[in-house]
Amino acid sequence: MESILFYILAVIILTAALFTVTTVKIYRAVLYLLIALLGIAGLYFLMDYDFMGAVQLSVYAGGVMVLFVYAVMLTEKVGEPVRKIALFRRIIAAVTVLLLMGLALYAIWNFDFPTASNNKPTTINRVGEVLLSTGDGGFILPFEVISVLLLSVMVGAIVIAKSKKSKIENHD
Amino acid sequence: MIEGISIQLILTFTTLLFFIGLYGFLTRTNLIGMLISLELMLNSEAVNFVAFNQYLYPGKLQGSIFSLFIIALAAAETALALAIILQVFKMTGSTDVKEVKDLKY
Numbered sequence: 001m002e003s004i005l006f007y008i009l010a011v012i013i014l015t016a017a018l019f020t021v022t023t024v025k026i027y028r029a030v031l032y033l034l035i036a037l038l039g040i041a042g043l044y045f046l047m048d049y050d051f052m053g054a055v056q057l058s059v060y061a062g063g064v065m066v067l068f069v070y071a072v073m074l075t076e077k078v079g080e081p082v083r084k085i086a087l088f089r090r091i092i093a094a095v096t097v098l099l100l101m102g103l104a105l106y107a108i109w110n111f112d113f114p115t116a117s118n119n120k121p122t123t124i125n126r127v128g129e130v131l132l133s134t135g136d137g138g139f140i141l142p143f144e145v146i147s148v149l150l151l152s153v154m155v156g157a158i159v160i161a162k163s164k165k166s167k168i169e170n171h172d
Numbered sequence: 173m174i175e176g177i178s179i180q181l182i183l184t185f186t187t188l189l190f191f192i193g194l195y196g197f198l199t200r201t202n203l204i205g206m207l208i209s210l211e212l213m214l215n216s217e218a219v220n221f222v223a224f225n226q227y228l229y230p231g232k233l234q235g236s237i238f239s240l241f242i243i244a245l246a247a248a249e250t251a252l253a254l255a256i257i258l259q260v261f262k263m264t265g266s267t268d269v270k271e272v273k274d275l276k277y
Contacts (some may be wrong), residue, residue, distance in 0.1 A: 003176035010185045017189055017212050021196025026205055033208050036189075040215050046174055047226050049236060052218075052243075059243055064211070064250050071204055071254040075261040082202045083268055093198040101191040108183045113228065119173045120230040127240075130233045139237050146244050153248040161255035 005046060013039035024081035030068045037061045048121035179227040186223070189216035203257045203267045207250065218242045 016035040023029050037060045044053035072078065084090075131139050174182075189212060196209030218239040225235025257267055264271040 002174050006174050006177050006181075014185070014188055014192065017192045020212065021192055021199070021209055026202055029205060029208050033211060036212065037215065040219060043219060044222060047222055048173065049222055049226065052222060052236065052239060055240065055243055059247050060211075060215075064247055067250055067254050068204070068208070071257060074258060075204070075267045076202075082200075082205065083270075085199055085201055090199050093195055097191045097195045097198070100194070101187060104187045104191075105184060108180055108187065113179050115179055115227050116230050118230055122226070122233065122236050126233060127236065130237060131240075137232075137234075142237075142241060146241060150244065150248055153252055157251045157255040160252070161258050 002046060006043070009039050009042050009046070013043070024084060025079060026076050026082050027069075027072050027078045030065070030072055033068070034061060034065050037065070048119075051122070051124045051127050173226045173230065179223060182223045182227075183220065186216040186220045189213075189219075201269050203260065203269060203272070204254075206269075207253055207257070211246065211250070214242060214246045 013036050016032045016039065020029050020032040020036060023032065037056065041053045041056040041061065044050075044056055076082070130137065131143050134140050193209045193212030193216065196212065197206055200206045200209060221235040221239040221242065225232065225239075229235070260272055261267050
C-alpha cells in the first residue's frame, strides 16, 4: 500500500517538475513548483517524519510560494512567454544532464547500502530534544547560528528591496 | 522507512528530480525561473538526507536535522535573491539574464 503511494507521489512530483522547467510562462512554472513541493511534503509524511512534512508545507508551500508569486507579479508580464534559448543549446544541456544522471544512477545502483532493518519514526519530541541539547550530538549551536542568520537575512532583504531614489535624482 | 521501497528507488527518484532541476537551471534565461529550478534541486537534497537517515541510521537524527537546516537556508536564500531580482528589475526593467551584465553601473 505504502509503495503504491510512493509511486503515485513520485510520478506526480516528477511530472510537475518537468513542467516546471519546460513551461514558457513563468507564472505557470511557479504553480507547477507548488504541486511538486506539496508532493514532497507527502513523501516526508510517508517516510514517518511528520515534523519535516509540516515544515515543508508551512515554509515552502506557504512562505516561499507567496514570495515567488509576488516577485513574479511585480516583475513579469503575467501570461506572456519568457525568452527561450536556442534549441541546439537546449539539446546540449539535455545531453549533459542525461550523462551526469546516468553516472549518478550507476553509482547508486552499484553501491551496497548497509540498510538497517528496524523501523523507527522520527517524532517531534526527539527532534526538539536533539535540536536544543547541549550534550553529545546536540544541535544547539547550529540552531542559534541559523537564528542569527535568519535575522540578518531579514534585515538584508529589507535594505536591498527598499526603494531608493530614482536614477534621475541621483544624477543631479 | 517506506514498506516495500528500497533506498535505491528513493535515491533514483531524487536523482531524477535533481537533474530535472539542473536542466531547468541550464536552460532558463529568466532569473526567477533559475531560482525555481534551484528550489527543485534543494528539495531533492533534503529528501535525500531524510532517506539516508531513515534507512541507514534510524535511531539517530543527524540527517533529519540537516534537512531542517537546508529548508531554513533555502528560505533565507530565496528571500534575499528575490529582493535582489526586484532591484535588478528596477534598474534594467527586465529579469532576463541578458540584461544583468553588470551589478552597479
